[in-house]
Amino acid sequence: MRSGGGRNAWDTRGAREQVGGAAVLAVGIWTLVEKSGYLSVLASSTFAASAYILIFAGALVMVTGFLGFGAILREQKGCLSTYFCLLLIIFLVELVAGVLAHVYYQRLSDELKQHLNQTLAENYGQPGATQITASVDRLQQDFKCCGSNSSADWQHSTYILSREAEGRRVPDSCCKTVVTHCGQRAHPSNIYKVEGGCLTKLEQFLADHLLLMGAVGIGVACLQICGMVLTCCLHRRLQRHFY
Numbered sequence: 001m002r003s004g005g006g007r008n009a010w011d012t013r014g015a016r017e018q019v020g021g022a023a024v025l026a027v028g029i030w031t032l033v034e035k036s037g038y039l040s041v042l043a044s045s046t047f048a049a050s051a052y053i054l055i056f057a058g059a060l061v062m063v064t065g066f067l068g069f070g071a072i073l074r075e076q077k078g079c080l081s082t083y084f085c086l087l088l089i090i091f092l093v094e095l096v097a098g099v100l101a102h103v104y105y106q107r108l109s110d111e112l113k114q115h116l117n118q119t120l121a122e123n124y125g126q127p128g129a130t131q132i133t134a135s136v137d138r139l140q141q142d143f144k145c146c147g148s149n150s151s152a153d154w155q156h157s158t159y160i161l162s163r164e165a166e167g168r169r170v171p172d173s174c175c176k177t178v179v180t181h182c183g184q185r186a187h188p189s190n191i192y193k194v195e196g197g198c199l200t201k202l203e204q205f206l207a208d209h210l211l212l213m214g215a216v217g218i219g220v221a222c223l224q225i226c227g228m229v230l231t232c233c234l235h236r237r238l239q240r241h242f243y
Contacts, residue, residue, distance in 0.1 A: 017132055021074025024094075027216050029049075031209060038202065040135035041119050042111070047104060047206065053097035060090050061220060084231045091224040094217045101217070105210045112203050117148035124171070125159030134229040137173035143205070146174035146191050153197065 031051040039048050064086045067079070118122035123129045124136050140146055147153035147170070154160050154170045174191040175182040182190065194201070 003087060022058065022062065023219050024054050024061060024216055027213060028054035031213065038135055038139055038205075040131045041116060041139060041202075047210070050097050050101045050104065050210070053093060053100070054213055054217060055240065056089055057093045057097065057217070057220070060086070060093070061224075064090060075221055080231055080234060084228055087224045087227045092227070094221045094224070098214055098217045098221070101210045101214045105207060105214075107204055108210070109203055112199055112206075116199055116202070117153055120148055120153055121157050124157060125162070125164060137171065139198055139202060140171070140173040140192070141178070143194075143198055143199055143201040144176075144192050145194040146170055146200045147197045149197040151186060151191055151193060151197075 006019070020027060028051045032048065042048075064083065067083055067086065120136060123132045125133055151170050151174060154174075159165055160168060160170070166181065166184075168181065168190055169186040170183045172178050172180065172183045174186075176190065176192060185191075
């Protein structure tokens, strides 16, 4: 006996699941593709790991949605059981991503305070640290800031104290209009003088991203719970029809 009600229920929930999966996938990819330029200045890979987990979960949600559609059409208990297990796996994956994001959010400020200033002082402009140098330059230009807490942080930089700096007092990326050697003049009319420096802006940026990833993950996780409940109901209905 075919249960048209179950099929109609999946049509609505399945569409929501596909949209939710696409949202999770989009947020994860956007975080890595558009904002990966800042990841090199972070001390840990937790932020990137959370984004990768979201991408995996989003892709799995979309694939699982098609499996659920097939399970409803065939109305086979085995397919429904497999579908339920996949929903449970997705829920657990999103839970892990949420926990990682929450843990990283709690220690974000301390990590940035300890690591960002050290990166600017010891790694910027050094051989073998090309990616870090590019990340710092992009950070200062995108957020219109200079230094970890202020432009004075660059006075202790290995790069600024070296011959390679060619008399620069700050990197050229601190300048409002970037031209070669513009960092030789550290006047407020020439470079960014932002209260709190890049530290405050990067911290707020990452915190907003973590909250966004957490919100999307929680929303889709709720959809998975609804999907598991609906799958259990359909499984029980099939058992009654079978007997």
